[in-house]
Amino acid sequence: MNNDPQLGQRRPLRLKGYDYTQPGAYFVTICAQRRECLFGNVCGGRMVSNDAGNMVMRIWEEIPGRFPRVARDEFIVMPNHVRGIIVVTDNGQTVISLGDVVGAFKSLTTDEYVRGVRCEGWKPFDGRLWQRNYYEHIVRGEQDLARIRDYISTNVERWSEDPENPAHDWRTAKKQNASPKGKGVT
DSSP: OOOTTOOOOOOSSSTTTTTTTEEEEEEEEBBBBGGOOOSSSEEEEEEEEEEHHHHHHHHTHHHHHHOOTTTEEEEEESEEEEEEEEOOOOOTTSSOOOOHHHHHHHHHHHHHHHHHHHHHOOOOOSOBBBOOOOOOEOOSSHHHHHHHHHHHHHHHHGGGGGOOOOOHHHHHHHHOSSSSTTTTTT
16 A cells, blocks of 8 residues: 555546446556556657567457457557557356456566567566556447547557656646546546
8 A cells, every 4th residue: 555645545447336347348558567668669650569569469469369258449559558449248158357358468468578588688677567557448339439449549649748658747748638528538
C-alpha cells in the first residue's frame, strides 16, 4: 500500500461490480514497466517495431488460438505500450475473463522477451516487463467502438502528445485533459 501523501492513493482501475467475463468488447492499454521504450521507435510518423515489437504483435495475433471464444480487433504496438480491442464472445461452459486474456498475453510476451534478452541481445528490463496493472474501457456501442478504433489507428500520429511517451510531461497533459469529456479515450 502506498502511504506517501505526495504520490496519492492508487485508484482501482476496474469498474466496481462489473463482470469482466461477460461477452463484449474491451479496449485495453498495457504499458511497459517505467514506460521504457522496448518495442521500437516512432520515426517519420510511423511505428517501426524492432524484433521485440514484432514478437508482441505475433502473440497478440495468437490470442484467439489460445482463447477460442476471444477475438481481436484493432491493435497497435507502440515503443512502450500496446493498445487494442479484445472481444469476448459467448463464454459457453468455459469462463474466460478479460483479466485471463491480458494475464496470458503479459506472461507469454514476458517469457519470449526474456528469451530474446538471453539469445538475441534485446535490451534487458529491470524487474517486470509490463506494469502490474492495465487500463481498460468497456466498449459501449458502435459509436464508442468506432471512436476507439480511430484512436488506436491514429496513435502513432499523436506520439509526441501521448501521455505514455517518456518525452511528454504527463503532469501537464493531465491538467490539460482534466475534463471528463476530453479529446482522448477515457
